[in-house]
Amino acid sequence: MENKIKKVDLIFEKVDHLAILDKSFKRTSDEIILDVIDSGLRGRGGAGFPTGLKWKFGKNEESDQKYVICNADEGEPGTFKDREILTNVPEKVLSGMALCGKAIGATEGYIYLRAEYNFLLPMLHEKMKEFNKQMKDRNFEFTVFVRSGSGAYVCGEETALMESMEGHRGEPRNKPPFPTQHGYLGQPTSINNVETLVFALMIANHGPKMFKELGTFDSRGSKVFSISGDTPKAGIYELELGMSLEDFVNEFGDGDTKAVQVGGASGFCVARKHFKETLIGFEGIPTGGSMMLFNSSRSMFNILHDYLEFFEEESCGQCSPCRIGCQQLLKGIEAVKKGAKSPLYLNELQKLSETMKIASKCGLGQSVGNPFNSIINNFREEIIY
Amino acid sequence: MTRIEEFVKEQADIHGRERSSLMPVLQAVVQSERFLSEDAMVAIATELDLSTADVYGTASFYTFLDTVPRGKNIIRVCKTITCHMKGKDAIIATLEEMLKIKLGDTTSDGKFSLLQANCLGWCHKGPVMLVNDEIFPEITPEKAVEVVREYLKKTK
Numbered sequence: 001m002e003n004k005i006k007k008v009d010l011i012f013e014k015v016d017h018l019a020i021l022d023k024s025f026k027r028t029s030d031e032i033i034l035d036v037i038d039s040g041l042r043g044r045g046g047a048g049f050p051t052g053l054k055w056k057f058g059k060n061e062e063s064d065q066k067y068v069i070c071n072a073d074e075g076e077p078g079t080f081k082d083r084e085i086l087t088n089v090p091e092k093v094l095s096g097m098a099l100c101g102k103a104i105g106a107t108e109g110y111i112y113l114r115a116e117y118n119f120l121l122p123m124l125h126e127k128m129k130e131f132n133k134q135m136k137d138r139n140f141e142f143t144v145f146v147r148s149g150s151g152a153y154v155c156g157e158e159t160a161l162m163e164s165m166e167g168h169r170g171e172p173r174n175k176p177p178f179p180t181q182h183g184y185l186g187q188p189t190s191i192n193n194v195e196t197l198v199f200a201l202m203i204a205n206h207g208p209k210m211f212k213e214l215g216t217f218d219s220r221g222s223k224v225f226s227i228s229g230d231t232p233k234a235g236i237y238e239l240e241l242g243m244s245l246e247d248f249v250n251e252f253g254d255g256d257t258k259a260v261q262v263g264g265a266s267g268f269c270v271a272r273k274h275f276k277e278t279l280i281g282f283e284g285i286p287t288g289g290s291m292m293l294f295n296s297s298r299s300m301f302n303i304l305h306d307y308l309e310f311f312e313e314e315s316c317g318q319c320s321p322c323r324i325g326c327q328q329l330l331k332g333i334e335a336v337k338k339g340a341k342s343p344l345y346l347n348e349l350q351k352l353s354e355t356m357k358i359a360s361k362c363g364l365g366q367s368v369g370n371p372f373n374s375i376i377n378n379f380r381e382e383i384i385y
Numbered sequence: 386m387t388r389i390e391e392f393v394k395e396q397a398d399i400h401g402r403e404r405s406s407l408m409p410v411l412q413a414v415v416q417s418e419r420f421l422s423e424d425a426m427v428a429i430a431t432e433l434d435l436s437t438a439d440v441y442g443t444a445s446f447y448t449f450l451d452t453v454p455r456g457k458n459i460i461r462v463c464k465t466i467t468c469h470m471k472g473k474d475a476i477i478a479t480l481e482e483m484l485k486i487k488l489g490d491t492t493s494d495g496k497f498s499l500l501q502a503n504c505l506g507w508c509h510k511g512p513v514m515l516v517n518d519e520i521f522p523e524i525t526p527e528k529a530v531e532v533v534r535e536y537l538k539k540t541k
Contacts, residue, residue: 074506075506076504078466078467078504080506080507116502149447149449150411150448151447151450152446153503167404167406169446226509228511229467230470234508235509236509265466298470302469303466306466316446
């Protein structure tokens with residue numbers, strides 16, 4: 001059988017990060033940004049905003065002080081690739097931040113690391129000191145700092161993360177204004193996922209052509225996947241985007257895969273009958289990298305229950321649709337399971353999840369409907385009986 | 386000055402007295418004391434010129450900034466989906482029996498608190514637990530007991 005899964009090695013490839021930076025510092029901001037735009041790179045944290053455009057918006061802002069933030073608040077259930085990237089190639093992450101700094105005209109960069117990864121701090125502090133010195137030696141004004149989270153999933157949301165860095169509760173802000181205009185401490189800020197920054201560095205190294213030759217029209221390049229669940233090959237893999245879920249399951253499944261959760265708890269659950277037509281990428285189902293496989297021994301009720309418990313605990317409580325919605329969805333499926341509510345009540349709950357999608361303030365409440373509806377629609381009988 | 390006031394002052398000297406210094410100061414106190422006592426929060430509010438309610442409001446938002454007393458060692462077992470599938474319930478049951486406490490409680494000698502946590506980011510190596518800042522992937526009930534015994538030896 002032809003192997004349709006293409007493994008790629010850009011993120012973990014050993015490179016001379018300082019040589020890439022030296023080369024890039026001789027170029028203009030516009031040249032760097034144009035390469036990133038040309039490559040088609042989109043944010044690797046999940047939302048998928050075109051990175052080059054984000055940098056261009058940042059550059060176009062007039063300000064004495066701009067910031068680069070590396071979002072290392074990786075909290076999406078099923079995602080662990082940023083930890084692996086930070087552990088193995090921290091220099092490349094730091095260099096990606098400096099590249100972004102050069103592109104938008106920022107002199108300070110912050111890594112916001114989730115508290116669950118505090119064991120990385122001693123190493124990161126050391127790398128940071130070394131890197132800051134290397135930048136100083138090059139007369140390039142850019143200093144990196146590391147900040148820690150304290151166990152709040154919602155702080156992965158970019159504006160909540162900035163609230164947290166400013167010493168407040170991690171409650172998302174209204175958008176607009178977007179962080180590119182009004183970010184950390186009210187200054188223009190370019191906030192990027194760990195993996196995105198490394199890809200930007202690799203695009204600066206190899207040029208945009210090699211990147212855009214990979215993947216599909218809307219999903220250029222490769223992506224680091226975090227693969228877990230019922231699979232004999234759990235782990236981290238960098239794969240070309242645009243594969244079908246069927247090919248993915250043929251490679252990573254255990255022969256009994258009944259469903260795959262694409263994009264973590266806030267992503268979509270795809271049932272076996274849809275594997276063939278489902279494409280992994282922005283044209284199909286996008287993912288921040290999380291792929292969780294479930295075999296036929298798993299109860300989809302338990303899985304949905306776990307997700308809803310997670311969202312109910314992690315909702316910041318600021319806006320009512322999300323705060324109350326998460327509780328009611330959880331209570332609702334429990335009541336249906338116990339027979340306290342009729343199975344038709346699931347339809348009401350689905351309407352509620354639609355309301356949450358429209359009315360919630362941030363991505364957390366807006367996306368709870370993704371797992372909820374995809375599981376209910378595909379496995380209704382497992383929720384009821 | 387009490388011991389905690391002195392500690393908070395030291396931390397404010399290191400991290401600054403800006404609003405954006407609040408998280409690092411709160412984190413330093415939790416790192417050292419394992420939780421934020423009322424006295425600690427009052428001291429932080431005074432040192433950073435904030436209202437105590439504001440300090441409490443910020444701290445109580447974050448799971449890792451406990452405002453109730455915790456043991457010298459905090460065990461957090463990951464409860465999210467993959468770790469659930471791979472047997473976190475057995476780990477918790479074993480630790481509850483060993484420490485003679487229920488989930489969420491602290492041992493009477495104040496040495497251990499047993500908690501659950503949302504996804505710790507080790508789904509390919511579940512089940513996992515975090516003891517303070519140290520991570521233990523692919524644990525079994527037997528390994529969990531061993532780890533806690535090691536911590537018991539280290540904790541006076």
